[in-house]
Amino acid sequence: MxxxxxxxxxxxxxxxxxxxxxxxxxxxxxxxxxxxxxxxxxxxxxxxxxxxxxxxxxxxxxxxxxxxxxxxxxxxxxxxxxxxxxxxxxxxxxxxxxxxxxxxxxxxxxxxxxxxxxxxxxxxxxxxxxxxxxxxxxxxxxxxxxxxxxxxxxxxxxxxxxxxxxxxxxxxxxxxxxxxxxxxxxxxxxxxxxAGLVRSAPAADLPALSRLAVNSAYRLPECEGLHDAATDLESCRIAAGGSLYPDHVIFLGKGSVIAAPEDTALSIEEHFLEAGETLPPLLLFPGKGVLVLKDITAGALAMARCLSDVAARIPASARLRYLTDAENAELLGWDAEKYRQQLNRAGQVLQ
The missing domain is CATH 3.40.225.10 (Class II aldolase/adducin N-terminal domain)
Structure with a gap:
């Protein structure tokens, strides 16, 4: 043509x-x-x-x-x-x-x-x-x-x-x-x-994350920038507040999973499986870094990077408007977005 x-x-x-x-x-x-x-x-x-x-x-x-x-x-x-x-x-x-x-x-x-x-x-x-x-x-x-x-x-x-x-x-x-x-x-x-200031983040604790991933469905991400959402505690606090934009909800789910001090990837995985829920693609371990599903899709991985990039640009003093429970549910139940999720799962999985 x-x-x-x-x-x-x-x-x-x-x-x-x-x-x-x-x-x-x-x-x-x-x-x-x-x-x-x-x-x-x-x-x-x-x-x-x-x-x-x-x-x-x-x-x-x-x-x-x-x-x-x-x-x-x-x-x-x-x-x-x-x-x-x-x-x-x-x-x-x-x-x-x-x-x-x-x-x-x-x-x-x-x-x-x-x-x-x-x-x-x-x-x-x-x-x-x-x-x-x-x-x-x-x-x-x-x-x-x-x-x-x-x-x-x-x-x-x-x-x-x-x-x-x-x-x-x-x-x-x-x-x-x-x-x-x-x-x-x-x-x-x-x-x-x-464009404005971008907060720098400490390096990830890779040995600790490797231990936290043992026997689980999770692994270390290749992109070091993904860790910033967890190693920078201000960014981690922002992520803990909930979902900030639609594509986060579509590809990573509602909000972010923030690990408690006693959690491992396996314990979080078991909790979700016992509840009959889908495993979250991304886990944040405050001060240490993140783990991602071993079969994470390319779309979810891109949105994990986006979370770090957005959070690092939000001033610590900013007051935020998170998506409401109803807005999250509306996105997750929407046929048009289910189509995008289907394409993401079918053709964009990182091996």
Whole structure:
């Protein structure tokens, strides 16, 4: 299929930002371009980092989708009914945030889970932080709403034709422009404005962690940065408070498992199995480091890294807005996210 030069440029940008864990983790984030009446958007469950390795974009009929959104038609939630099948050669499913991209009038939309932005967007005064950091940029702050139709509705109520940046409470960042180059530059500008101090963390106690993992389903992670969420006690305290953003819930479960002083990985494992519950992918041992499941998926591993990266950027004095029990349950019971979880388990396991 013949693609425009702008489409090709979007694939290049998608691959580049998808390879940056400070912007995108695993299958998170999405990009889109509007060409005529067609919205091309990243498929659900696929990785932006693979944009040059495989087909990741899905064609969606833009006007019918917007009409459905105006009518509050539930079909707009998944957007599958609006896929242009004759152009969807790989049979992909649209991103769960297709409606968000459709609502933005600009040609190009880039949605990322920028860790610096998330670190601000989870604070109770996130709207004030955004106002200070984004002075001079036409932006909107969107309080947390579940991705999909609830988020699209919240955005529709708060944007106008000039809005170029969305700061999504407890979620992330979206930028929009009429060219790929402008969108890329805006993403860099906004990300830089949210960048701040990053707390350093002590090194992990690898011998102690190795002992704690004996006879369990857990192991040491290869990435040393994962340990920061546990060795930095401020970050560990933040993690202990609960879930801060949707993809944490989807890939790591509700909140974080913080080991008690007497716990081992095996004792935690036995507790979960006795309760008939799924083993958590990540265990935090305060002051020592973390252990991960031996068969942890790539998506969960990426979100474990994200936890360290976000927590280290949250000031110790910050007051945080955690996702509520109802918001956690809504994410875990949502069909669209169950699809992403299924793809994650089926094709993204680290051996």
């Amino acid at each position: 013949l693609r425009s030069s702008e489409f090709e440029a979007l694939l290049d940008l998608s691959a580049r930002i998808g390879a940056d864990p400070e912007l995108v983790q695993g299958a998170g984030g999405n990009t889109s371009i509007k060409e005529g009446d067609t919205l091309w958007i990243k498929a659900s469950g696929l990785w932006l980092a693979e944009a040059r390795q495989r087909d990741i974009m899905v064609p969606v009929a833009l006007d019918p989708l917007l009409d459905a959104l105006d009518r509050d038609d539930p079909a707009a939630e998944k957007a599958q009914d609006f896929v242009i099948e004759e152009l969807n050669l790989s049979g992909l499913r649209p991103s769960i945030e297709t409606t968000v991209h459709a609502l933005m009038p600009q040609k190009v939309v880039i949605h990322v889970h920028c860790v610096a932005t998330i670190a601000a967007a989870v604070q109770t005064n996130a709207a004030a932080i955004a106002a200070e950091r984004l002075a001079g940029i036409p932006y909107a702050f969107i309080p947390y709403a579940r991705p999909g139709l609830p988020l699209a509705r919240a955005i529709g109520e708060r944007i106008d034709a000039d809005t170029a940046v969305l700061v999504l409470g407890n979620h992330g960042l979206a930028v929009a422009a009429d060219t790929i180059e402008e969108a890329a530059l805006l993403l860099v500008d906004v990300s830089d404005r949210f």
